[in-house]
Amino acid sequence: MKFTKMHGCGNDYVYVNLFEETVKDPAAVSKFVSDRHFGIGSDGLITIGPSELADFRMRIYNADGSEAEMCGNGIRCVAKYVYDHKLTDKTEITVETGAGVKTLELTVTDDKVESVRVDMGEPILEPEKIPVIADKTPVVDEPIIVGGKEWRMTCVSMGNPHAVVFVKNLADFEIEKTGPLFEKHERFPKRTNTEFCELISRNEVSMRVWERGSDETWACGTGTCATVMACILNGYTEDKVLVHLKGGDLVIEYDRAANHIFMTGPATEVFHGEIENSTMKCE
Numbered sequence: 209m210k211f212t213k214m215h216g217c218g219n220d221y222v223y224v225n226l227f228e229e230t231v232k233d234p235a236a237v238s239k240f241v242s243d244r245h246f247g248i249g250s251d252g253l254i255t256i257g258p259s260e261l262a263d264f265r266m267r268i269y270n271a272d273g274s275e276a277e278m279c280g281n282g283i284r285c286v287a288k289y290v291y292d293h294k295l296t297d298k299t300e301i302t303v304e305t306g307a308g309v310k311t312l313e314l315t316v317t318d319d320k321v322e323s324v325r326v327d328m329g330e331p332i333l334e335p336e337k338i339p340v341i342a343d344k345t346p347v348v349d350e351p352i353i354v355g356g357k358e359w360r361m362t363c364v365s366m367g368n369p370h371a372v373v374f375v376k377n378l379a380d381f382e383i384e385k386t387g388p389l390f391e392k393h394e395r396f397p398k399r400t401n402t403e404f405c406e407l408i409s410r411n412e413v414s415m416r417v418w419e420r421g422s423d424e425t426w427a428c429g430t431g432t433c434a435t436v437m438a439c440i441l442n443g444y445t446e447d448k449v450l451v452h453l454k455g456g457d458l459v460i461e462y463d464r465a466a467n468h469i470f471m472t473g474p475a476t477e478v479f480h481g482e483i484e485n486s487t488m489k490c491e
């Protein structure tokens with residue numbers, strides 16, 4: 209199986225072009241390739257294939273094999289892959305995802321995609337659609353007991369579930385202790401991604417993320433959008449925010465009139481490779 213290793217702000221995935229390859233058991237392949245000792249090493253697997261609704265179709269599988277509805281860093285890399293590898297010559301493309309069809313604007317330098325602006329669509333705030341067990345819309349500053357402590361969370365879906373928690377001293381935060389407890393908490397019927405955010409100003413924040421199915425990742429595009437929406441719902445920031453992540457920066461803009469969130473950021477291709485299907489023991 210030929211693959212391309214790419215990342216968005218350090219949120220790295222193994223990409224497979226389904227116009228050329230067949231992946232019979234993507235969940236098993238994702239678990240194998242994601243292993244940073246016995247596999248390739250990644251936060252998961254992303255496939256790029258044909259779509260009847262859009263120019264291309266993206267599917268994303270976490271490191272534990274679970275399929276997610278959407279991937280913000282991933283979709284920017286999909287745009288880079290299809291343009292740089294000449295599957296399209298358009299600088300505005302559409303990609304079908306589990307969270308609907310997304311429109312992307314590509315910024316090209318020397319015939320290579322350098323950055324991408326994604327219309328991530330509407331933030332979903334109704335608890336039953338996130339889903340989270342809570343009795344008000346939006347779920348803002350909501351108490352939750354995690355690890356014997358009371359936290360306050362703001363929950364937003366970008367097609368996938370996010371719980372945003374505001375903290376101080378983010379760099380020292382023990383995310384590996386608290387992240388898994390949020391991820392598997394009973395109030396999240398489909399588990400959740402959890403973002404821990406430290407405010408810097410009304411236009412700048414830092415964020416770390418414990419992802420559903422992939423542990424701490426160095427960035428999360430959907431999680432960054434959810435974080436900025438949470439900041440806005442709590443009155444902490446303006447509608448355009450620079451977000452610092454472990455692996456880089458993203459710019460998020462909430463278009464209030466359209467009720468759409470826009471994400472702008474880089475996409476990087478690191479290397480190509482080939483792995484025998486027999487090696488993966490999951491044809």
Ligand SMILES: N[C@H](CCC[C@H](N)C(=O)O)C(=O)O
Binds near residue numbers: 270275280369430
């Ligand atoms: N890293 C991705 C999100 C993956 C989400 C996945 N962990 C889930 O929702 O299960 C991003 O850049 O948006």
